[in-house]
Amino acid sequence: xxxxxxxxxxxxxxxxxxxxxxxxxxxxxxxxxxxxxxxxxxxxxxxxxxxxxxxxxxxxxxxxxxxxxxxxxxxxxxxxxxxxxxxxxxxxxxxxxxxxxxxxxxxxxxxxxxxxxxxxxxxxxxxxxxxxxxxxxxxxxxxxxxxxxxxxxxxxxxxxxxxxxxxxxxxxxxxxxxxxxxxxxxxxxxxxxxxxxxxxxxxxxxxxxxxxxxxxxxxxxxxxxxxxxxxxxxxxxxxxxxxxxxxxxxxxxxxxxxxxxxxxxxxxxxxxxxxxxxxxxxxxxxxxxxxxxxxxxxxxxxxxxxxxxxxxxxxxxxxxxxxxxxxxxxxxxxxxxxxxxxxxxxxxxxxxxxxxxxxxxxxxxxxxxxxxxxxxxxxxxxxxxxxxxxxxxxxxxxxxxxxxxxxxxxxxxxxxxxxxxxxxxxxxxxxxxxxxxxxxxx
Amino acid sequence: xxxxxxxxxxxxxxxxxxxxxxxxxxxxxxxxxxxxxxxxxxxxxxxxxxxxxxxxxxxxxxxxxxxxxxxxxxxxxxxxxxxxxxxxxxxxxxxxxxxxxxxxxxxxxxxxxxxxxxxxxxxxxxxxxxxxxxxxxxxxxxxxxxxxxxxxxxxxxxxxxxxxxxxxxxxxxxxxxxxxxxxxxxxxxxxxxxxxxxxxxxxxxxxxxxxxxxxxxxxxxxxxxxxxxxxxxxxxxxxxxxxxxxxxxxxxxxxxxxxxxxxxxxxxxxxxxxxxxxxxxxxxxxxxxxxxxxxxxxxxxxxxxxxxxxxxxxxxxxxxxxxxxxxxxxxxxxxxxxxxxxxxxxxxxxxxxxxxxxxxxxxxxxxxxxxxxxxxxxxxxxxxxxxxxxxxxxxxxxxxxxxxxxxxxxxxxxxxxxxxxxxxxxxxxxxxxxxxxxxxxx
Numbered sequence: 001x002x003x004x005x006x007x008x009x010x011x012x013x014x015x016x017x018x019x020x021x022x023x024x025x026x027x028x029x030x031x032x033x034x035x036x037x038x039x040x041x042x043x044x045x046x047x048x049x050x051x052x053x054x055x056x057x058x059x060x061x062x063x064x065x066x067x068x069x070x071x072x073x074x075x076x077x078x079x080x081x082x083x084x085x086x087x088x089x090x091x092x093x094x095x096x097x098x099x100x101x102x103x104x105x106x107x108x109x110x111x112x113x114x115x116x117x118x119x120x121x122x123x124x125x126x127x128x129x130x131x132x133x134x135x136x137x138x139x140x141x142x143x144x145x146x147x148x149x150x151x152x153x154x155x156x157x158x159x160x161x162x163x164x165x166x167x168x169x170x171x172x173x174x175x176x177x178x179x180x181x182x183x184x185x186x187x188x189x190x191x192x193x194x195x196x197x198x199x200x201x202x203x204x205x206x207x208x209x210x211x212x213x214x215x216x217x218x219x220x221x222x223x224x225x226x227x228x229x230x231x232x233x234x235x236x237x238x239x240x241x242x243x244x245x246x247x248x249x250x251x252x253x254x255x256x257x258x259x260x261x262x263x264x265x266x267x268x269x270x271x272x273x274x275x276x277x278x279x280x281x282x283x284x285x286x287x288x289x290x291x292x293x294x295x296x297x298x299x300x301x302x303x304x305x306x307x308x309x310x311x312x313x314x315x316x317x318x319x320x321x322x323x324x325x326x327x328x329x330x331x332x333x334x335x336x337x338x339x340x341x342x343x344x345x346x347x348x349x350x351x352x353x354x355x356x357x358x359x360x361x362x363x364x365x366x367x368x369x370x371x372x373x374x375x376x377x378x379x380x381x382x383x384x385x386x387x388x389x390x391x392x393x394x395x396x397x398x399x400x401x402x403x404x405x406x407x408x409x410x411x412x413x414x415x416x417x418x419x420x421x422x423x424x425x426x427x428x429x430x431x432x433x434x435x436x437x438x439x440x441x442x
Numbered sequence: 443x444x445x446x447x448x449x450x451x452x453x454x455x456x457x458x459x460x461x462x463x464x465x466x467x468x469x470x471x472x473x474x475x476x477x478x479x480x481x482x483x484x485x486x487x488x489x490x491x492x493x494x495x496x497x498x499x500x501x502x503x504x505x506x507x508x509x510x511x512x513x514x515x516x517x518x519x520x521x522x523x524x525x526x527x528x529x530x531x532x533x534x535x536x537x538x539x540x541x542x543x544x545x546x547x548x549x550x551x552x553x554x555x556x557x558x559x560x561x562x563x564x565x566x567x568x569x570x571x572x573x574x575x576x577x578x579x580x581x582x583x584x585x586x587x588x589x590x591x592x593x594x595x596x597x598x599x600x601x602x603x604x605x606x607x608x609x610x611x612x613x614x615x616x617x618x619x620x621x622x623x624x625x626x627x628x629x630x631x632x633x634x635x636x637x638x639x640x641x642x643x644x645x646x647x648x649x650x651x652x653x654x655x656x657x658x659x660x661x662x663x664x665x666x667x668x669x670x671x672x673x674x675x676x677x678x679x680x681x682x683x684x685x686x687x688x689x690x691x692x693x694x695x696x697x698x699x700x701x702x703x704x705x706x707x708x709x710x711x712x713x714x715x716x717x718x719x720x721x722x723x724x725x726x727x728x729x730x731x732x733x734x735x736x737x738x739x740x741x742x743x744x745x746x747x748x749x750x751x752x753x754x755x756x757x758x759x760x761x762x763x764x765x766x767x768x769x770x771x772x773x774x775x776x777x778x779x780x781x782x783x784x785x786x787x788x789x790x791x792x793x794x795x796x797x798x799x800x801x802x803x804x805x806x807x808x809x810x811x812x813x814x815x816x817x818x819x820x821x822x823x824x825x826x827x828x829x830x831x832x833x834x835x836x837x838x839x840x841x842x843x844x845x846x847x848x849x850x851x852x853x854x855x856x857x858x859x860x861x862x863x864x865x866x867x868x869x870x871x872x873x874x875x876x877x878x879x880x881x882x883x884x
Contacts, residue, residue: 016824023823050863052844053851057862070863174861362821366862368855369485369823370842391826394840401842 002378002415003307003349004255005298005342006407008065009263010058010263011317011337012355013371013390015362017325023391024329024361025372025389032332034339035374035388038351042376044385044392045399047407049357053368056138056404061356062269066310067252075272076166076241077265084268085148089156089243094164094200097239097265098145098155099172100125100232103212109179109394110212115172118230118347124220128232129153135214136207143207145235148264149285155237157203165189165196171208172239180208180236188377204237211235248274254409254417255308258301260294261285266312275310287315287331295341302345320359328361350377350415352407353388370401377414444820445749445791447696447784448849450507451777452500452705453759454797455813455832457804459767466771466803467814472764474593474774476781477830480793484818485830486827486834489840489849491799495810498846500759501681503798504711508752509850517606518683518764519707520596526586527596528709531685536606536642539681539707540587540597541614542567542674545654552654552676557614558593560672562877566662570674571595577656578649584662587677590706591727597679599645599712607631607638607684613650616679622676623651646679653677657708671834690716695850696859697750698744702736703727708754717752729757731774737783744787762801770803792819792857794849812843819856 012025020027029036048054049061050070059077060070066073068181078095089095100117103110120128129147136143144156158165167186173179183204186198212234215221221231249257259270260278263285267277280297282290294311301309313335319328342351354373372393383398402410412418462469471478476591476789490496491503492512501519502512505550510516521535531537542559545552562570571589578585586598599606609628615621625646627639654676657663663673691699700720701712705727709719724732736753743751755777761770784793795816799808825840844852854860 014823015821046840046842048842051851051854052841052848053853053860055855055860055862060863253733360821368851368860370840390823390840394825394842395838 001417002410003302004415005309005311005345005349005351006065006411007311007313007351008062009316009332009353009355010312010314011320011357011359011366013358013369014328015358015360015369016322016369017361020325020329023390024325024332026391027326027329028333029387029389029392032336032388034336035353036386038339039374039388039392040386041382042374043381043398044371044372044374044388045382045397046390046393046401047373047404048368048370048401049404050368051403052370055366055368056357057366058356059265059269061404064404065356065407066269066273067405068246068273073201073246075244075246076156077239078166078241080241080265080268080272081148081152081154081239082268083271084264084266085154087144087146087156091245092159092163093241093243094157094166094203095241095243096157096237098153098235098237100128100151100153101172101234101236102232103234104229105178109187111179111196112173112176112236114230114248115176115236116173117232119151120224120230120232121150124224125151125232127220128215128218131218132211132214132235136210139205139210141207141210143203145207147221151232152264153235154400155235157200162199163196164200164242165193166200166240166242167197168195168201168204168240171204172236172238174238180219180234183237192413200240208235208237221366224335229242234319241326241387246272249308250274253308253412256306258304258306258311259309259312261310261312262289262310263314266314266421270310274391276306278304285314287312287327288318289315291335292337292341295335295338298342299345302349305437316355317359321364322360323361323364325361330406346376347378349433350375350380350411352411354407373399373402375399375414380414443859445744445787446752447753447787447791447793448507448842448853449753449755449793449795450504451758451774451795451797452754452756452823453799453801453808455800455811456767456770456799457802457809457811459803462767462771465832466704466767466774468833469768469771470775471829471831474778474830477640477662477780477795478828480795481816481830481834482778482828483824484816485823485825486814486816486830487838487839488808488812488832488843489796489815489846490812490843491846491883492810493845494812497808497810499808500800501707501711501800502844504708506846507710507798507848507849508691508715510688515688517686517688519681521685521717522683522707522710522714523590523594523596524598524710525549525713526706526708527590529586529588529596529598531598533685533687535609535685536599536644537683537685538597538679540595540677541680542570542593542595543614543676543678544672544674545622545676551623554615554618554678556672557618557678559618559674561593562666562672562674563592566666566675567593567595569662570657571659572685573660573881574653574656574677578652581648581652583645583649583652585645587649593674594706596706597649597677599642604641605638606642606644606762607635609639610643610646610682612680613646614680622678625679626646627661640803642682648720650677650679688714691750692716695750695854698748699750699752700748701740701752702739702743703752703754704731705754705756708756711737711876712752713805718748720746720751727756728760729769731755733756733777733780733813734783738779740784741787744791757798759801760835761880763806765803765806767803788818792817792822792853794853799820815841815844815849817841817856822856
């Protein structure tokens with residue numbers, strides 16, 4: 001049995017970018033020798049995170065890749081955001097991603113100017129969040145709002161009279177020059193759920209309204225405007241999630257897992273599945289992250305006895321969203337430089353490298369196109385692919401086109417942990433190899 | 443957001459044909475420069491309409507490609523045939539495809555000699571159909587029979603005393619030198635359904651018997667036999683369908699859709715989904731169709747404000763069924779010539795070209811093999827495929843092997859209409875982009 005490392009380069013897949021005459025990966029394909037070494041010695045392919053044409057969010061993609069069924073087990077994004085932000089959560093609470101945004105008032109409506117408040121960050125956001133929380137408490141609203149990274153924050157609604165529901169629509173309209181919409185219950189839900197959802201949406205809508213009424217006149221925003229920056233004068237929520245318990249990764253796959261990730265969402269996902277954090281200095285969840293420390297963190301995790309490590313690198317996705325294709329290519333080259341840190345564990349570790357989805361550097365958004373994947377496994381099968389880019393993984397990939405849900409079984413198989421189908425002695429084979437049940441006595 | 447054109451070349455996929463040293467597409471692969479241009483600039487792959495090894499009928503394939511679930515939503519083929527024939531239908535009626543065929547009487551049985559009555563068409567078929575309808579009315583049968591194209595027709599059974607059922611077997615034995623079988627209820631249906639099905643089958647069996655008794659002595663058939671042609675002396679039915687309402691294409695996918703198609707079946711499918719017809723002069727649903735007008739009809743549809751057009755070309759399938767591989771290849775070259783008509787819309791339109799299934803020019807029948815697909819999208823991803831044929835789409839296709847059910851999501855994604863999974867503001871995300879719910883009032 002081998003150890004297993006899953007490296008997710010967020011938003012790795014891309015479209016053809018005219019300026020680069022290829023995708024970012026194709027543009028640097030002759031300069032990423034460490035990726036190419038692993039691709040040459042390993043097996044490659046393409047991976048549809050969910051299904052062809054379905055653009056996943058990062059959390060739905062990660063959950064699927066970790067082997068959880070989106071349709072049956074997804075709690076909503078807010079749960080991960082809140083966990084990743086370090087909040088203590090209790091079952092029955094509803095957590096939401098809550099970004100600072102910029103709106104203008106027109107005809108009693110709030111029109112979205114910027115969904116990220118000019119990518120506000122640091123002290124400004126901290127002060128605004130702290131003061132807003134005080135204001136919401138004074139207004140008697142049963143919520144907790146905190147700032148996390150850049151323009152991002154988390155809102156938790158606590159149940160006071162009766163249960164809450166996460167079956168409510170987003171306040172964030174997901175585009176600009178459009179009014180903010182009131183949250184409302186999903187259509188097609190039962191009567192009982194609807195009553196809970198109406199109550200939850202009411203609290204949420206009051207929070208959003210109060211956030212505008214309070215933030216619009218806050219001195220921090222006055223100063224921002226003086227400096228020519230956009231004010232953070234509203235909180236835009238999305239991805240309501242009811243705090244629920246996921247089956248632990250260990251119970252499902254048998255691995256004792258740790259993670260190296262800085263982005264709160266990814267930390268939250270890993271924590272929801274019971275993975276243990278390995279915190280490294282300089283990890284930021286942005287292109288300026290300390291890659292060396294992150295890769296060294298992986299080695300540290302294995303040294304501490306974990307047999308599965310999830311390494312998440314976010315910068316690739318950020319640069320795609322900003323349509324910085326060339327910078328994305330350069331960041332991939334940077335990652336390639338540090339990839340050699342892993343070479344000392346090649347003999348006893350299965351290493352998979354892929355993305356959670358395609359983020360087009362042309363359109364600046366997630367797409368449902370497939371993502372290159374490489375898996376380097378001791379004694380693992382070889383295809384004749386020599387490069388880690390889209391075209392070569394398409395034309396020479398020995399895995400073919402797989403789905404996100406296939407990744408965990410493939411990793412179990414290549415790390416010598418899978419039992420043959422049909423001869424399983426238990427629905428949880430990994431745990432019970434040689435240890436399940438009672439020995440037969442003569 | 444881009445407009446979307448879906449071109450279905452019926453029965454496009456094929457097998458290796460010895461005489462051509464390849465499939466028809468492979469035979470002309472160096473002569474179809476317009477197809478190749480779109481393939482080179484776009485993304486390609488192979489498409490299994492249903493599942494590997496499952497040969498679809500044209501209607502089940504089209505429905506699946508349009509994103510409807512065959513297992514749950516299929517009404518039966520007759521519904522489409524009747525709609526496509528321009529019949530006014532009412533809920534509760536049962537419609538069937540009803541072909542003219544040729545039988546001989548032997549031991550009081552009717553043995554099928556030809557399932558298409560020597561591909562009878564035109565005036566002969568019109569007269570026979572008109573006179574047969576009169577005869578059936580005189581016999582008091584609650585049915586409507588009309589001739590459509592070539593040997594094809596449609597039979598509609600109207601409910602008189604109690605409800606009808608479409609759960610009845612085909613009268614058409616689907617092969618020659620075999621007796622016609624009486625229609626009977628499906629096995630494994632409930633008691634209530636069985637009573638309806640018995641009644642429906644009884645009416646149908648009387649119609650088929652009367653069709654023989656009446657047509658065998660009809661003067662048109664006497665003349666046909668004098669000319670050495672096969673008589674159309676029976677009506678063979680199949681694909682019973684209960685008139686039902688499909689969820690409109692617009693509600694499901696958000697597109698305002700039109701279609702350019704001549705074959706009644708395809709017109710019927712499009713109409714059943716609420717697509718609007720764009721009728722063009724010279725469209726026949728055969729290899730002699732006016733291709734130029736059909737492609738120009740597509741441009742006209744977009745000019746009229748539709749944002750989705752379904753263009754259907756039937757000739758490829760007809761020639762495969764007749765085992766005319768070389769003619770199929772030549773017809774594909776003809777299509778290629780007119781494909782350039784579409785080049786003026788490349789900048790703002792996603793164009794997908796594929797078949798609904800493989801029709802083997804060797805075996806003359808539908809097969810469950812995959813079909814080449816190309817998608818040209820503005821800013822769309824490039825693989826390094828330069829040709830639109832089976833082998834190149836297999837070896838270089840960046841979509842890999844997808845399924846018919848994936849096509850609509852892929853088109854939504856590439857036309858910038860898809861919402862990320864997990865951030866949906868409503869169960870029907872496409873409709874609610876920027877439009878969901880009520881503006882939040884201050």
